[in-house]
Amino acid sequence: MRRVLAALVMLGVAAAAAAALAADPPEIALTIEKNRFQPDEIKVKAGVPFVLVVTNKDAAPIEFECKELRVEKVVPPGATVKVRIRALKPGSYPFVDDFHHETTGRIVAE
Numbered sequence: 001m002r003r004v005l006a007a008l009v010m011l012g013v014a015a016a017a018a019a020a021l022a023a024d025p026p027e028i029a030l031t032i033e034k035n036r037f038q039p040d041e042i043k044v045k046a047g048v049p050f051v052l053v054v055t056n057k058d059a060a061p062i063e064f065e066c067k068e069l070r071v072e073k074v075v076p077p078g079a080t081v082k083v084r085i086r087a088l089k090p091g092s093y094p095f096v097d098d099f100h101h102e103t104t105g106r107i108v109a110e
Contacts, residue, residue, distance in 0.1 A: 025048070025049045025050050025051050025084070026048070026050050026051070027050070027051045027052075027053050027082070028042055028044070028050055028051070028052055028053065029053050029055070030042065030052050030053065030054045030055070030064075030105075031054075031055045031056075031057060032054070032055070032056050032057065032058060032062050032075070032097065032103065033057040033058060034058065035058065035097070035100050035102070035103045036103060037095075037097075037103060037104070037105040039105070040104070040105040040106070041105060041106055041107075041108060042105070042106070042107045042108070043107075043108045043109075043110060044085075044088065044107060044108070044109050044110075045109070045110065046087075046088055046089060046090040046109040046110055047087045047088070047089075047109075048087055049084065049085060049086050049087045050084075050085050051082050051083065051084050051085070052064070052082070052083040052085060053080060053081075053082055054073065054075050054080065054081050054082075054083060055075075055079075055080040056075040056076065056077055056078065056079055056080075057078070058077060059077050060077055060099070061074055061075065061076050061077055061099065062074070062075050062097040062098075062099055062100065062103070063075070063097060063098035063099050064083060064095060064097065064098075065095060065096055065097075065098040066093055066094070066095040066096075066107070068093050068094070069085060069086070069088075069093055071083060071085065071095075072098065085107070088107070088109035089109065090109050090110060091108075091109055092106050092107070092108050092109075093106060093107040093108075093109070094106045095107065
């Protein structure tokens with residue numbers, strides 16, 4: 001009986017920890033300034049969702065777009081927006097400012 005009770009307690013603790021992690025994915029800062037992403041390469045852990053916190057320091061709006069992830073988000077000048085990204089498989093995921101195609105970067109999931 002004690003083993004069963006101990007196992008149930010451990011499962012409850014593990015479930016609570018997993019729920020806490022799922023509720024608050026890590027945030028990663030991404031800034032655009034002078035039509036350049038900083039950093040232009042973001043390394044993340046594969047299999048773990050995260051939030052990109054995109055800050056536009058330029059005077060014009062940008063559109064963060066990653067076609068492979070089906071993500072598009074307009075960021076007004078001087079604004080910060082959060083973009084939730086699902087857990088990724090290992091690989092490289094290019095992104096672009098869709099208003100300025102020369103402004104590029106990538107997410108690398110390892």
